[in-house]
Amino acid sequence: MSVDVRGLKITIGGKPIVSDADMTIADGERVGLIGSSGSGKSMIAKAMLGLLPLTAVTNGSIDMGSTEIIGASERALADLRGRYVGAVFQNPAASLNPVMTVAQQIALPLRLHYDLTKVERADRVNALLSKVGLDLDMAGKYPHELSGGQQQRVGIATALITSPRFIIADEPTTALDSITQRQIVDLLTSLVDDAGASMLFITHDFSVLARATTRCYVLDAGRIVESGPTADLLAAPTTPQAQRLVAAAQTLTLHTPKEDSHE
Ligand SMILES: Nc1ncnc2c1ncn2[C@@H]1O[C@H](COP(=O)(O)OP(=O)(O)OP(=O)(O)O)[C@@H](O)[C@H]1O
Numbered sequence: 001m002s003v004d005v006r007g008l009k010i011t012i013g014g015k016p017i018v019s020d021a022d023m024t025i026a027d028g029e030r031v032g033l034i035g036s037s038g039s040g041k042s043m044i045a046k047a048m049l050g051l052l053p054l055t056a057v058t059n060g061s062i063d064m065g066s067t068e069i070i071g072a073s074e075r076a077l078a079d080l081r082g083r084y085v086g087a088v089f090q091n092p093a094a095s096l097n098p099v100m101t102v103a104q105q106i107a108l109p110l111r112l113h114y115d116l117t118k119v120e121r122a123d124r125v126n127a128l129l130s131k132v133g134l135d136l137d138m139a140g141k142y143p144h145e146l147s148g149g150q151q152q153r154v155g156i157a158t159a160l161i162t163s164p165r166f167i168i169a170d171e172p173t174t175a176l177d178s179i180t181q182r183q184i185v186d187l188l189t190s191l192v193d194d195a196g197a198s199m200l201f202i203t204h205d206f207s208v209l210a211r212a213t214t215r216c217y218v219l220d221a222g223r224i225v226e227s228g229p230t231a232d233l234l235a236a237p238t239t240p241q242a243q244r245l246v247a248a249a250q251t252l253t254l255h256t257p258k259e260d261s262h263e
Pocket of ligand 1: 012017035036037038039040041042043044053204
Protein backbone atom coordinates (compact mmCIF):
# COMPACT_ATOMS: atom_id res chain seq x y z
CA MET A 1 0.00 0.00 0.00
CA SER A 2 1.34 3.45 -0.82
CA VAL A 3 1.49 6.24 1.75
CA ASP A 4 1.67 9.92 0.92
CA VAL A 5 2.31 12.46 3.68
CA ARG A 6 1.89 16.11 2.70
CA GLY A 7 2.54 19.16 4.86
CA LEU A 8 2.14 17.22 8.11
CA LYS A 9 2.17 19.49 11.11
CA ILE A 10 1.69 18.29 14.69
CA THR A 11 1.44 20.70 17.60
CA ILE A 12 0.94 19.80 21.27
CA GLY A 13 0.08 22.49 23.79
CA GLY A 14 1.21 25.14 21.31
CA LYS A 15 4.61 23.45 20.88
CA PRO A 16 5.47 22.41 17.30
CA ILE A 17 6.43 18.71 17.31
CA VAL A 18 6.44 18.05 13.55
CA SER A 19 6.57 20.82 10.92
CA ASP A 20 5.66 20.58 7.24
CA ALA A 21 6.75 16.97 6.77
CA ASP A 22 6.43 15.49 3.28
CA MET A 23 7.09 11.77 2.79
CA THR A 24 6.14 9.13 0.26
CA ILE A 25 6.29 5.37 0.57
CA ALA A 26 5.54 3.48 -2.61
CA ASP A 27 3.66 0.20 -2.68
CA GLY A 28 6.10 -2.54 -1.64
CA GLU A 29 8.84 -0.10 -0.63
CA ARG A 30 10.82 -0.21 2.64
CA VAL A 31 11.50 3.35 3.76
CA GLY A 32 13.36 4.52 6.85
CA LEU A 33 12.81 7.46 9.17
CA ILE A 34 15.87 8.36 11.19
CA GLY A 35 16.47 11.11 13.70
CA SER A 36 17.83 11.70 17.15
CA SER A 37 15.81 11.10 20.30
CA GLY A 38 12.86 13.49 20.56
CA SER A 39 12.98 14.55 16.90
CA GLY A 40 9.36 13.46 16.38
CA LYS A 41 9.71 10.05 14.70
CA SER A 42 7.19 8.29 16.93
CA MET A 43 4.75 11.18 16.56
CA ILE A 44 4.77 10.68 12.78
CA ALA A 45 4.15 6.95 13.33
CA LYS A 46 1.31 7.70 15.74
CA ALA A 47 -0.20 10.19 13.27
CA MET A 48 -0.16 7.46 10.60
CA LEU A 49 -1.90 5.07 13.00
CA GLY A 50 -4.40 7.68 14.18
CA LEU A 51 -3.05 7.28 17.72
CA LEU A 52 -1.81 10.78 18.57
CA PRO A 53 -2.60 12.12 22.05
CA LEU A 54 -5.97 13.89 22.22
CA THR A 55 -4.16 17.15 22.95
CA ALA A 56 -2.35 17.02 19.58
CA VAL A 57 -3.47 19.38 16.81
CA THR A 58 -2.74 17.89 13.38
CA ASN A 59 -2.76 19.57 9.97
CA GLY A 60 -1.84 18.41 6.49
CA SER A 61 -2.62 15.12 4.83
CA ILE A 62 -1.74 11.45 5.28
CA ASP A 63 -3.10 9.49 2.36
CA MET A 64 -2.87 5.77 3.04
CA GLY A 65 -3.99 3.64 0.12
CA SER A 66 -6.58 6.32 -0.79
CA THR A 67 -7.86 6.75 2.79
CA GLU A 68 -7.23 10.14 4.39
CA ILE A 69 -6.08 9.53 7.96
CA ILE A 70 -6.25 13.06 9.30
CA GLY A 71 -9.78 13.73 10.43
CA ALA A 72 -10.91 10.11 9.82
CA SER A 73 -13.47 8.65 12.23
CA GLU A 74 -12.33 6.36 15.06
CA ARG A 75 -14.22 3.53 13.38
CA ALA A 76 -12.45 4.05 10.04
CA LEU A 77 -9.08 4.25 11.80
CA ALA A 78 -9.73 1.09 13.83
CA ASP A 79 -10.72 -0.76 10.66
CA LEU A 80 -7.59 0.45 8.84
CA ARG A 81 -5.35 -0.52 11.78
CA GLY A 82 -7.00 -3.90 12.14
CA ARG A 83 -6.97 -4.94 8.52
CA TYR A 84 -4.46 -2.99 6.46
CA VAL A 85 -1.80 -1.54 8.76
CA GLY A 86 0.41 -3.51 11.15
CA ALA A 87 2.63 -2.00 13.83
CA VAL A 88 5.69 -3.36 15.63
CA PHE A 89 6.90 -1.37 18.61
CA GLN A 90 10.14 -0.84 20.48
CA ASN A 91 9.56 -2.67 23.71
CA PRO A 92 7.99 -6.07 23.04
CA ALA A 93 7.55 -6.84 26.75
CA ALA A 94 5.45 -3.71 27.20
CA SER A 95 3.44 -4.08 23.99
CA LEU A 96 2.40 -7.69 24.66
CA ASN A 97 -0.48 -8.42 27.01
CA PRO A 98 1.06 -10.21 30.04
CA VAL A 99 -2.05 -12.31 30.74
CA MET A 100 -2.49 -13.60 27.19
CA THR A 101 -0.72 -16.64 25.79
CA VAL A 102 1.33 -16.27 22.65
CA ALA A 103 -1.46 -17.83 20.57
CA GLN A 104 -4.17 -15.61 22.10
CA GLN A 105 -1.99 -12.56 21.52
CA ILE A 106 -1.32 -13.32 17.86
CA ALA A 107 -4.96 -14.28 17.22
CA LEU A 108 -6.42 -11.12 18.78
CA PRO A 109 -6.47 -8.96 15.60
CA LEU A 110 -8.21 -11.82 13.80
CA ARG A 111 -10.83 -12.13 16.56
CA LEU A 112 -11.49 -8.39 16.47
CA HIS A 113 -11.59 -7.83 12.72
CA TYR A 114 -12.38 -11.13 10.97
CA ASP A 115 -15.17 -13.65 11.23
CA LEU A 116 -13.20 -16.90 11.37
CA THR A 117 -13.77 -20.18 13.18
CA LYS A 118 -11.53 -21.18 16.08
CA VAL A 119 -9.86 -23.80 13.88
CA GLU A 120 -9.21 -21.31 11.05
CA ARG A 121 -7.70 -18.89 13.57
CA ALA A 122 -5.50 -21.60 15.09
CA ASP A 123 -4.30 -22.64 11.63
CA ARG A 124 -3.29 -19.10 10.78
CA VAL A 125 -1.57 -18.59 14.14
CA ASN A 126 0.40 -21.83 13.74
CA ALA A 127 1.44 -20.90 10.20
CA LEU A 128 2.67 -17.53 11.38
CA LEU A 129 4.49 -18.99 14.41
CA SER A 130 6.56 -21.07 12.04
CA LYS A 131 7.11 -18.10 9.69
CA VAL A 132 8.56 -16.04 12.55
CA GLY A 133 10.73 -18.95 13.65
CA LEU A 134 8.93 -19.95 16.86
CA ASP A 135 8.19 -23.58 17.78
CA LEU A 136 4.52 -24.51 17.93
CA ASP A 137 4.91 -25.35 21.64
CA MET A 138 5.45 -21.62 22.24
CA ALA A 139 1.73 -21.09 21.53
CA GLY A 140 0.69 -21.76 25.14
CA LYS A 141 3.43 -19.71 26.77
CA TYR A 142 3.06 -16.27 28.36
CA PRO A 143 5.25 -13.26 27.42
CA HIS A 144 7.32 -13.45 30.62
CA GLU A 145 8.39 -16.99 29.68
CA LEU A 146 10.06 -15.72 26.46
CA SER A 147 13.36 -14.01 25.69
CA GLY A 148 13.36 -10.46 24.31
CA GLY A 149 13.98 -11.75 20.79
CA GLN A 150 11.17 -14.31 21.09
CA GLN A 151 8.83 -11.62 22.42
CA GLN A 152 9.60 -9.44 19.40
CA ARG A 153 8.93 -12.41 17.10
CA VAL A 154 5.49 -12.64 18.74
CA GLY A 155 5.10 -8.86 18.19
CA ILE A 156 5.92 -9.31 14.50
CA ALA A 157 3.51 -12.25 14.19
CA THR A 158 0.75 -10.17 15.83
CA ALA A 159 1.43 -7.30 13.42
CA LEU A 160 1.37 -9.59 10.38
CA ILE A 161 -1.51 -11.96 11.23
CA THR A 162 -4.07 -9.96 9.24
CA SER A 163 -1.75 -9.72 6.18
CA PRO A 164 -1.50 -5.91 6.38
CA ARG A 165 -0.41 -3.94 3.33
CA PHE A 166 1.67 -1.43 5.30
CA ILE A 167 3.86 -2.08 8.37
CA ILE A 168 5.08 0.60 10.75
CA ALA A 169 8.09 -0.61 12.72
CA ASP A 170 8.94 1.92 15.45
CA GLU A 171 12.42 1.09 16.76
CA PRO A 172 11.59 -2.63 16.83
CA THR A 173 15.14 -3.69 17.67
CA THR A 174 16.29 -0.99 20.09
CA ALA A 175 15.63 -3.10 23.19
CA LEU A 176 17.54 -6.11 21.81
CA ASP A 177 21.19 -7.15 21.80
CA SER A 178 23.08 -6.65 18.55
CA ILE A 179 22.92 -10.26 17.34
CA THR A 180 19.19 -10.50 17.99
CA GLN A 181 18.75 -7.08 16.36
CA ARG A 182 20.21 -8.42 13.15
CA GLN A 183 17.99 -11.52 13.22
CA ILE A 184 14.84 -9.49 13.89
CA VAL A 185 15.63 -6.91 11.16
CA ASP A 186 16.27 -9.69 8.64
CA LEU A 187 13.11 -11.56 9.67
CA LEU A 188 10.93 -8.47 9.42
CA THR A 189 12.28 -7.35 6.05
CA SER A 190 11.97 -10.81 4.51
CA LEU A 191 8.38 -11.23 5.75
CA VAL A 192 7.43 -7.76 4.52
CA ASP A 193 8.99 -8.46 1.11
CA ASP A 194 7.35 -11.90 0.87
CA ALA A 195 3.98 -10.30 1.59
CA GLY A 196 4.62 -7.53 -0.96
CA ALA A 197 3.75 -4.99 1.76
CA SER A 198 5.36 -1.58 2.26
CA MET A 199 7.10 -0.56 5.48
CA LEU A 200 8.13 2.52 7.41
CA PHE A 201 11.07 1.59 9.64
CA ILE A 202 11.86 4.08 12.40
CA THR A 203 15.22 4.04 14.12
CA HIS A 204 17.95 6.28 15.44
CA ASP A 205 20.61 3.80 14.33
CA PHE A 206 21.94 4.13 10.77
CA SER A 207 23.44 0.63 10.78
CA VAL A 208 20.00 -0.89 11.43
CA LEU A 209 18.53 1.46 8.84
CA ALA A 210 21.01 0.33 6.19
CA ARG A 211 19.94 -3.27 6.72
CA ALA A 212 16.20 -2.62 6.80
CA THR A 213 15.52 0.02 4.15
CA THR A 214 16.36 1.15 0.64
CA ARG A 215 15.42 4.81 1.02
CA CYS A 216 15.16 7.07 4.03
CA TYR A 217 14.21 10.42 5.52
CA VAL A 218 16.23 12.26 8.16
CA LEU A 219 14.16 14.08 10.79
CA ASP A 220 15.63 16.81 12.95
CA ALA A 221 13.62 18.77 15.50
CA GLY A 222 10.39 17.85 13.72
CA ARG A 223 11.60 18.78 10.22
CA ILE A 224 12.66 16.50 7.40
CA VAL A 225 16.12 17.78 6.52
CA GLU A 226 17.34 15.19 4.03
CA SER A 227 16.13 12.16 2.09
CA GLY A 228 17.49 9.72 -0.46
CA PRO A 229 18.65 6.16 -1.02
CA THR A 230 19.86 4.82 2.35
CA ALA A 231 23.22 3.66 0.99
CA ASP A 232 23.95 7.10 -0.54
CA LEU A 233 22.86 8.92 2.57
CA LEU A 234 25.05 6.71 4.71
CA ALA A 235 28.05 7.17 2.38
CA ALA A 236 27.73 10.91 1.85
CA PRO A 237 25.24 12.73 4.09
CA THR A 238 24.90 16.36 3.01
CA THR A 239 23.27 18.13 5.96
CA PRO A 240 25.07 18.65 9.29
CA GLN A 241 22.21 16.84 11.08
CA ALA A 242 22.61 13.71 8.92
CA GLN A 243 26.39 13.94 9.16
CA ARG A 244 26.13 13.90 12.98
CA LEU A 245 23.84 10.85 12.92
CA VAL A 246 26.11 8.95 10.54
CA ALA A 247 29.16 9.74 12.66
CA ALA A 248 27.33 8.42 15.74
CA ALA A 249 26.25 5.29 13.84
CA GLN A 250 29.82 4.53 12.87
CA THR A 251 30.65 3.99 16.53
CA LEU A 252 27.63 1.71 17.01
CA THR A 253 27.94 -0.58 14.00
CA LEU A 254 25.77 -3.69 13.86
CA HIS A 255 27.83 -6.78 14.61
CA THR A 256 27.95 -9.48 11.95
CA PRO A 257 29.24 -12.43 13.97
CA LYS A 258 29.21 -15.97 12.63
CA GLU A 259 27.08 -17.57 15.32
CA ASP A 260 23.39 -17.48 14.57
CA SER A 261 21.50 -17.79 17.80
CA HIS A 262 21.85 -15.67 20.87
CA GLU A 263 18.30 -15.63 22.18
N1 LIG B 1 2.00 12.79 24.91
C1 LIG B 1 2.82 13.81 24.66
N2 LIG B 1 2.48 15.06 25.02
C2 LIG B 1 3.29 16.12 24.77
N3 LIG B 1 4.48 16.03 24.13
C3 LIG B 1 4.87 14.81 23.76
C4 LIG B 1 4.09 13.64 24.01
N4 LIG B 1 4.75 12.57 23.52
C5 LIG B 1 5.90 13.04 22.99
N5 LIG B 1 5.99 14.38 23.14
C6 LIG B 1 7.09 15.25 22.68
O1 LIG B 1 7.14 15.18 21.26
C7 LIG B 1 8.49 15.26 20.81
C8 LIG B 1 8.77 14.13 19.85
O2 LIG B 1 8.65 12.90 20.54
P1 LIG B 1 8.79 11.49 19.81
O3 LIG B 1 8.42 10.44 20.80
O4 LIG B 1 8.05 11.52 18.53
O5 LIG B 1 10.36 11.47 19.52
P2 LIG B 1 11.23 10.31 18.83
O6 LIG B 1 11.97 10.94 17.72
O7 LIG B 1 10.37 9.14 18.50
O8 LIG B 1 12.23 9.96 20.01
P3 LIG B 1 12.84 8.55 20.53
O9 LIG B 1 13.86 8.15 19.51
O10 LIG B 1 13.46 8.91 21.84
O11 LIG B 1 11.70 7.57 20.65
C9 LIG B 1 9.36 15.27 22.06
O12 LIG B 1 9.73 16.60 22.32
C10 LIG B 1 8.44 14.76 23.14
O13 LIG B 1 8.77 15.31 24.38
